[in-house]
Amino acid sequence: QKLQMKQQFHSDFIALVSLLGENGLNKVYSAKTSKELSQKDIYATGLVLQRFLVAYRMKGAWTAEEWKYIEKDIKAAMKGSELLRSRWEQIREWYPKSEQKFLDEIFFDVISEKEKLEILRNRFVNESNSK
Secondary structure, three states: OHHHHHHHHHHHHHHHHHHHHHHHHHHHHHOOOHHHOOHHHHHHHHHHHHHHHHHHHOHHHOOHHHHHHHHHHHHHHHHHOHHHHHHHHHHHHHOOHHHHHHHHHHHHHOOOHHHHHHHHHHHHHHHHHHO
16 A cells, blocks of 8 residues: 555656646746746646645655655755745645644755744734734
8 A cells, every 4th residue: 555655646746747847847946936937837836845745644655765865855846946935835824733844844944044034024924914
């Protein structure tokens, strides 16, 4: 069953990369906000982030070595894409706190202290305004 889960995960990710296409993949690493994306690309970037969280949910299916490489891949993607970091801020509230914590830890590991403070301030302001 674990093997089937892993195969499906990889198959879904390949389909997602195909959905983005070359132009979409370039945008993931060059765009700064979702305002620069088509609707399809906005949806697809949300799915990329969701795939990261699905990998986390499946953590028990991966070997320790596989998980280490998956985390490295997620960190590299988050570090290299301001867009993915921006999209995470847009959609993070859709996910349970444990999943937010997982991706936030990776997110905060790859950004500067100045960016961390700005994001935490924005989250605090947005949370205060929504109450």
